[in-house]
Amino acid sequence: MKRVVITGMGVVAPNAIGLDAFADAIKRGVSGIRFDPQLADLGFSCQIAGKPDVGEALALQYFSELELRNFNANGILYGVIAGLDAWQDAGLPLTPDTVDYDSGTIFGSGTSGIDKFRESIYKIDDGQARRLGSTAVAQTMNSGVSAYLGGKLGLGNQVTTNSSACTTGTESILMAFERIRSGKAKRMLAGSTSDSGPYIWAGFDAMKVCTFKHNDQPEKGSRPMSESASGFVPGSGAGALLLEEMESALARDAKIYGEILGGNINSGGQRAGGSMTAPNPDAVKKCIADAVVDAGISPADIDTINGHLTATAKDGLEIQNWSEALGRRGADFPYVNSLKSMVGHCLSGAGSIESVATVLQLHHGFVFPNINCEDLHPEIVSIVDKSRIPMYFIENTVKIAAKASFGFGDVNACVIFGAWNGAAPR
Incomplete structure (x- = not known):
């Protein structure tokens, strides 16, 4: 079984674009949630959102005119920017004239080109199908x-897109990890992206799972683990990690951010309390416990958790599931944080963006703060000591981190990241 390390990362998030800017933003607790006039004009209950600020000048650095x-x-724009940044951050050359059969990508998406799809529908209905353009299919296929x-x-290796709702990004990392660990690839670009805009977010607004109480205070709107949380804030963006066989990374003297120790993917089968929109607690706990076993560690070894934690009524249940799966509570509970307090819920892009944030903590030795949870929910405080839910930047040596995502359809994924300690046997 090959060891798998992380040698490059890229991110396009609502609060920052680019790795250095993103690291600075999460350390300082910078929110990327803004009032969205389009949502207000369309009569959405939730009129705030997290959307990366990608202008034409930036796009032209990655695409030709x-x-x-x-x-x-x-979604494609965000994903390509994050993916190419991760590739170049790993010190790998762009090779458009050759095929690299040792490298591939598993890059997830929930939908693709929804605005392009809408544009296409109108043209077709107006009898203008021939005016769709030559890239309509490439922009709208998942x-x-x-x-x-x-x-x-x-x-030239596997090139594919996975799609598992909010679990997509974490799942893509684990799928890429398995391909390298089994010896079928040397490098895999893993990540995910989520499109933005009303046609993506309308369904969630209709379900009444998005907050409507903070339209006049956007940066206060995303409140994971808070008693005053009233639903999630929709977000978008992309994250990417370049995973590489350890021997390959060492041979080319690559910078190493950390190591993937193991993980697990499962489903609750929409049984035992699980449904299309709610997790089966037994499956969640099994996913976490099996990830720990696969990583070859003890639950006591985990220093920090980056949870799914969406600012809905399920946050308390998630903390309870973590506690029972790891057998830890009170002051013994690992540090826990939710990036969604700063960027909102980036849907299919969430797991990968949040994984980039998690690995940055390991590489630089810190725990980023939770914002907007000064009024911690009593259910959570009854399980976890307040000191384990940091609200300020903590400089701390973090050696092992767990990242999990739980998606619609009752699907789960948990990955265990480790700080890079060299090539000596673990």
Whole structure:
């Protein structure tokens, strides 16, 4: 079984674009939630959102003017920027004229090019099907993001897109990890992206799972673990991690951010309390416990948890599940944080963006703060000591971190990241 390390990362988040800016933002607890006039004009209950600020000048660093002509797929744009940044951060050359059969990508998405799809529908209905343009299919197929990345990087190994709702990003990392661990690839670009805008977020607004109480205070709106939480804030963006076989990384003297020790993916089968929108607690606990076993560690070894924690009524249940799965509570509970307090719920992009934040903590030795949870929910305080839910930046040596995502359809994924301690046997 090959050891798998992380040699590059990229991120396009509502509160920052680029790794250094993102690291600074999460250390300082910077929110990327803003009032969205379009949502207000369309009569949404929730009129705030987290959307990366990607302008034309930035886009032209990754796409040609010809490629951007009639381009209308934010999710692909976010994913390609994050993916190419991770590739270059790993010190790997762009090789458009050759095929790299040792490298591939598993880059997840929930939907692709929803605005382009809408544009296409109107043209078709108006009898203008021939005016759709040559890239309409590439922008609207779910695998558009991995196809674009595969072409730009000349990837010759597996090139695919996974889709498992909010679990997509964490699942993509574990799928890529398994491919390298089994010896089928040397490098895999793993990540996920989420499109932005009303056509993505309307369904959640209709379900009444998004907050409507903070339209006049956007930065206060996303409140994971808070007693005053009233639903999640929709977000979007992309995260990417370049996973690499340890021997390959060492041979080229690559910078190593950390190591993937193990993980697990499962489903609750929508039984025992699980449903299309709610997790089966037994499956969640099994996912976490099996991830710990796969990583070859003890539950006591985990220093910090980056939870799913969406600012809904299920936050307390999630903390309870973590506590029971690890057998830890009170002051013995690991530090726990939720990036969603700063960026909102980035849906299919959430797991990968949050994983980038988790690995940054390991690499630089800190725990980023939770914001907007001064009024911690009593259910959570009854399980976890307040000191374990940091509200300020903590400089701390973090050696092992757990990251989990729980998605619609009752699907779960948990990955265990370790700080890089060298090539000596673990």
